[in-house]
Amino acid sequence: MVGRRLSVEREIGHLEAGDAFRDWLTGILADRLPDGGGDVRVYRIEPASHLVCRYEFAGTGVSVIGKFFGAPTGAKTRYNADAAMENEFRRLRRAAGLVRVPPAIATGSRFNSVIVTGCVPGTTVRELLAAGASLYEPLTGIARLLRRLHDGTRTHGDRERDFAYFHALLDQNNLPAPLRERFNRLLGAWWHSPRIGPGTGCMVHGDATPGNYLFDGGVCAIDFEGSRDHAHPVRDLGILAAEIKASPGSARAEDYIGHLLWQYSSDEEEFRYHTAVLPFFMALGHLRIARLPWRAAERDWLLAEAEACLAAIQG
Numbered sequence: 001m002v003g004r005r006l007s008v009e010r011e012i013g014h015l016e017a018g019d020a021f022r023d024w025l026t027g028i029l030a031d032r033l034p035d036g037g038g039d040v041r042v043y044r045i046e047p048a049s050h051l052v053c054r055y056e057f058a059g060t061g062v063s064v065i066g067k068f069f070g071a072p073t074g075a076k077t078r079y080n081a082d083a084a085m086e087n088e089f090r091r092l093r094r095a096a097g098l099v100r101v102p103p104a105i106a107t108g109s110r111f112n113s114v115i116v117t118g119c120v121p122g123t124t125v126r127e128l129l130a131a132g133a134s135l136y137e138p139l140t141g142i143a144r145l146l147r148r149l150h151d152g153t154r155t156h157g158d159r160e161r162d163f164a165y166f167h168a169l170l171d172q173n174n175l176p177a178p179l180r181e182r183f184n185r186l187l188g189a190w191w192h193s194p195r196i197g198p199g200t201g202c203m204v205h206g207d208a209t210p211g212n213y214l215f216d217g218g219v220c221a222i223d224f225e226g227s228r229d230h231a232h233p234v235r236d237l238g239i240l241a242a243e244i245k246a247s248p249g250s251a252r253a254e255d256y257i258g259h260l261l262w263q264y265s266s267d268e269e270e271f272r273y274h275t276a277v278l279p280f281f282m283a284l285g286h287l288r289i290a291r292l293p294w295r296a297a298e299r300d301w302l303l304a305e306a307e308a309c310l311a312a313i314q315g
Helices: 020-028 081-096 125-130 136-151 159-172 177-192 234-245 250-264 268-290 293-314
Strands: 008-015 040-046 050-057 062-072 104-108 114-118 200-204 213-215 219-221 228-231
Touching (some): 008 050, 020 104, 081 104, 125 136, 125 213, 136 200, 136 219, 136 234, 136 250, 159 177, 159 228, 159 268, 177 293, 234 268, 250 268
Antiparallel strands (some): 008 040, 040 050, 050 062, 062 114, 213 219
């Protein structure tokens, strides 16, 4: 496997006194910065789908994260930046009543549609995975966090949206016609199977990658930009399982995935159900990775894994 791109933080400068964005930041943080904040150091965090920076107020112990929806850095550049900003702000506020997330502090349309959140310490699970550290404790924390999030936001499911997202990913992967037809046939079999029938949905994290969970003895979920309502709860588990399977040092992937499902499930019957549904959403997770340009060397393997997961419906 080709290594995943790990997050890197690098200092890129300072915010000078009189800078409009600095003045706005110090205003929204006034209760934490009684002396006006002093020197503000700026660190860019990469990779990210938008410009993301950490702002450190020297000598105060205060740091915040700014995510600028009006400054995309990924392939997706055509969207309503203010709507995306407000969506993530609302979802962080909603999730905060159920699970640990960075505090959503403010939004600023006039500053490239920025959302400002608190800075949460911790090591990403992606970094732990790359370092070969044991993931059993972090995955226990993630499983329990996701279960609280899903249980606390239960609503009716919308399986049409889950299948529509799957087809959108197939479109983005520009598959040759014979392969696309095989995927279409397999998706048809899943559609008619009782495994993913109409039922309960919930708010999902939506981007359940190892880079979006911080571990410091407990687990904090970050980046709710892709969060959606009425989704199947196993979607988050499948995306995370695919990421683990496709990561370097994945020799323990099956054990980790089984552990994640067991910790998420309340009993053996639920575990069997989640295990039966997981291949559909693992396939979706593999397709998400396959479209990434820096995973091009693994694309054939990822597509084969996605097809093999969907073929589980025939077993």
